[in-house]
Amino acid sequence: MSRIVFGVTGGIAAYKSLDVVRCFKKQHQNIDIICILTEDATKFVQPLSFSTLSGNDVLTDLFSPRKTPVHIELAKSDLIIVAPATYNFIGKIANGIADDLLSCVIAASKCPVLFVPSMNSAMWENPILVENIKKLKKYGYYFLEPDTGALATLDVGKGRFPCTDFIVEEALCLLNTLKKLSSKKVLITAGKTESYLDPVRCITNNSSGTMGYELASAAKFQGADVTLISGPTAITPPNVEVIKIKTVEELKNKTLKYASHADILIMAAAVVDYVPLSYSANKIKSSSNSISIKLQATPDILKLVKTKNKELFTVGFALESDKHLENAKIKLKSKLLDLIIVNDVSSISALDTQLTLINKNMKVKKLPLLSKKEAAGKVLNWIIEEYISSSKTV
Numbered sequence: 001m002s003r004i005v006f007g008v009t010g011g012i013a014a015y016k017s018l019d020v021v022r023c024f025k026k027q028h029q030n031i032d033i034i035c036i037l038t039e040d041a042t043k044f045v046q047p048l049s050f051s052t053l054s055g056n057d058v059l060t061d062l063f064s065p066r067k068t069p070v071h072i073e074l075a076k077s078d079l080i081i082v083a084p085a086t087y088n089f090i091g092k093i094a095n096g097i098a099d100d101l102l103s104c105v106i107a108a109s110k111c112p113v114l115f116v117p118s119m120n121s122a123m124w125e126n127p128i129l130v131e132n133i134k135k136l137k138k139y140g141y142y143f144l145e146p147d148t149g150a151l152a153t154l155d156v157g158k159g160r161f162p163c164t165d166f167i168v169e170e171a172l173c174l175l176n177t178l179k180k181l182s183s184k185k186v187l188i189t190a191g192k193t194e195s196y197l198d199p200v201r202c203i204t205n206n207s208s209g210t211m212g213y214e215l216a217s218a219a220k221f222q223g224a225d226v227t228l229i230s231g232p233t234a235i236t237p238p239n240v241e242v243i244k245i246k247t248v249e250e251l252k253n254k255t256l257k258y259a260s261h262a263d264i265l266i267m268a269a270a271v272v273d274y275v276p277l278s279y280s281a282n283k284i285k286s287s288s289n290s291i292s293i294k295l296q297a298t299p300d301i302l303k304l305v306k307t308k309n310k311e312l313f314t315v316g317f318a319l320e321s322d323k324h325l326e327n328a329k330i331k332l333k334s335k336l337l338d339l340i341i342v343n344d345v346s347s348i349s350a351l352d353t354q355l356t357l358i359n360k361n362m363k364v365k366k367l368p369l370l371s372k373k374e375a376a377g378k379v380l381n382w383i384i385e386e387y388i389s390s391s392k393t394v
């Protein structure tokens with residue numbers, strides 16, 4: 001989950017920045033948005049609107065008592081956007097002034113800062129502002145050019161707040177350069193497998209595929225080149241390469257094929273452990289009271305893949321009904337995994353899940369009950385941390 005500090009200063013376009021926050025929140029759920037309003041911004045817009053749209057408290061006060069000063073905490077974000085950025089605020093930052101919460105966050109931060117200036121065209125052309133922007137660009141601050149058109153006073157000129165989509169796109173590009181998995185290939189398996197007894201009956205399970213799909217979209221967001229091998233599901237896949245499979249055999253073959261090019265494998269598919277030994281080309285008749293079906297164990301795909309790709313960072317899932325940690329630790333070792341994620345059988349088609357993560361050194365991290373989207377974000381962060389510390393550079 002990335003965190004953006006979204007600063008709003010006292011310009012007439014402050015109301016337009018509400019739409020930018022709304023757009024981030026609606027389209028990019030993996031981004032946490034913290035809004036900071038300057039005192040003068042609150043004369044144009046209400047903090048309440050920003051807190052509702054961002055889903056977080058809005059901050060305005062530098063001096064709220066806390067263990068860690070709030071500006072130092074927020075300085076550790078992934079991106080700071082100031083939209084709109086007033087003539088006054090740009091001048092303050094260019095001259096090293098830090099006398100309110102937003103300017104202090106910027107002063108204390110090493111993350112990229114994107115200014116979206118908006119003002120009357122005469123202010124925009126003022127040589128003092130031109131100098132200030134030049135100076136800030138020299139120090140690595142980013143600026144979006146304002147649009148030309150009708151201004152608040154109905155004069156026509158340069159200084160209009162750019163459109164929402166443009167701001168969001170530019171901000172995401174900036175965030176992309178910080179992606180932790182850029183240029184990495186991540187292979188994810190998701191959903192259930194089906195093994196047919198006859199043309200209409202199969203042995204399968206209730207997996208919805210949600211967790212694997214959420215992990216795929218979280219990995220894509222972190223800049224990874226994602227391939228998703230998916231069993232049958234009713235959900236829409238994220239915008240990644242999707243390979244559809246049905247049977248365990250297909251899953252095994254595709255996973256082996258794609259794993260040889262991958263840096264990380266996350267095996268979230270719920271593979272059936274036993275498949276029918278034989279297949280009846282004709283539908284099995286319901287003439288007798290009982291029939292016997294002989295089942296055979298499915299191959300251990302994870303172990304097979306890991307044996308052939310020793311360098312591959314491999315993450316498995318354990319779905320348990322009892323002795324969760326004990327069973328997961330055994331699985332972690334026997335399948336040669338780098339990480340295992342344990343969940344209870346009750347979570348298989350549920351909306352929320354409570355996960356426990358165990359790494360190779362048997363370090364255990366328990367997550368609270370979360371939506372599968374939130375859980376996927378946290379799991380991916382831990383995978384990235386462990387991947388980095390396993391001496392493979394990201």
Ligand SMILES: Cc1cc2nc3c(=O)[nH]c(=O)nc-3n(C[C@H](O)[C@H](O)[C@H](O)COP(=O)(O)O)c2cc1C
Nearest residue numbers: 009010011012013038040041086087088089118119
């Ligand atoms: C009605 C009105 C509209 C304003 N619009 C803008 C504007 O669009 N851009 C700007 O740079 N300043 C604008 N100002 C001036 C700023 O509000 C003023 O410089 C303020 O001190 C900025 O505070 P801040 O930068 O701390 O948020 C406007 C002022 C008023 C009264």
